[in-house]
Amino acid sequence: xxxxxxxxxxxxxxxxxxxxxxxxxxxxxxxxxxxxxxxxxxxxxxxxxxxxxxxxxxxxxxxxxxxxxxxxxxxxxxxxxxxxxxxxxxxxxxxxxxxxxxxxxxxxxxxxxxxxxxxxxxxxxxxxxxxxxxxxxxxxxxxxxxxxxxxxxxxxxxxxxxxxxxxxxxxxxxxxxxxxxxxxxxxxxxxxxxxxxxxxxxxxxxxxxx
Numbered sequence: 001x002x003x004x005x006x007x008x009x010x011x012x013x014x015x016x017x018x019x020x021x022x023x024x025x026x027x028x029x030x031x032x033x034x035x036x037x038x039x040x041x042x043x044x045x046x047x048x049x050x051x052x053x054x055x056x057x058x059x060x061x062x063x064x065x066x067x068x069x070x071x072x073x074x075x076x077x078x079x080x081x082x083x084x085x086x087x088x089x090x091x092x093x094x095x096x097x098x099x100x101x102x103x104x105x106x107x108x109x110x111x112x113x114x115x116x117x118x119x120x121x122x123x124x125x126x127x128x129x130x131x132x133x134x135x136x137x138x139x140x141x142x143x144x145x146x147x148x149x150x151x152x153x154x155x156x157x158x159x160x161x162x163x164x165x166x167x168x169x170x171x172x173x174x175x176x177x178x179x180x181x182x183x184x185x186x187x188x189x190x191x192x193x194x195x196x197x198x199x200x201x202x203x204x205x206x207x208x209x210x
Contacts, residue, residue, distance in 0.1 A: 008053035011202050015051060018195040018202075019044025025192065032084070039091050040196070042074060046098055047202055050105070067102035071095045090142070097135050097203060100127065104210050127210035139204040146197040150190060 022044055025037035046067070049059075075095035082088040104127040 005053040005055055007205070008051050011051035011205060012048045014198050015044050015048035015202050018198050019048060021191070021195050035081070036087075036091075039074065039078065040199070042070075043091075043094055043098070044195075044199055046071065047199065047206065050098075050101065051202070051206065061107050064102045064106035068099050071098040071102070075099065093135075093138060094199075094203065097207070100131065100135070101206060101210065104128075132207055132210050136204060136207050139200050139207065143197060143200045143204060146193060146200060149193055150197065 019041045022037045022041035026034045026041065028034075029037070050067070072095070075092055078088045078092035078095055082092060
């Protein structure tokens with residue numbers, strides 16, 4: 001990736017850990033919560049594989065077609081599920097963003113010398129600048145809003161980022177429990193929200209490489 005191998009390894013580790021936690025969440029909760037966790041686990045592991053530095057592992061050309069097919073199917077599923085809850089629209093955007101990055105990073109997408117393998121080559125961006133900019137704006141706003149739910153209520157930063165005092169209560173040990181912390185992403189504990197925030201930041205960083 002443009003940030004170097006260290007940035008790629010860091011992104012890979014963060015996404016893999018987030019994916020693993022989401023995978024653990026598939027064992028508990030309501031059917032809808034488990035379904036959401038499976039989708040987030042797929043996103044986390046998919047992003048982790050995409051973030052592996054190209055100098056270490058160059059994916060074969062067919063791998064990008066597999067990426068497109070898998071996340072294209074995930075996008076259709078999220079679109080179908082959006083009838084039951086608006087938070088599935090975020091999963092739809094994420095899946096479509098993964099399809100977009102897979103197409104943009106595929107060998108030959110930017111012409112000779114363009115993004116090969118993991119999009120690490122510096123020969124030119126394989127994406128559409130306007131579409132990349134729209135996705136960057138979306139994830140920047142998503143990260144700010146998610147961070148607002150994690151920041152203790154009453155601070156100026158929380159108010160600026162869209163945090164709300166509703167549904168946030170103090171536990172006996174002084175910690176915070178978010179009854180409505182999920183926001184647009186569909187509820188969950190602070191750790192769940194932290195994983196979603198991490199994947200949002202990772203997606204933003206990966207889009208910057210296009």
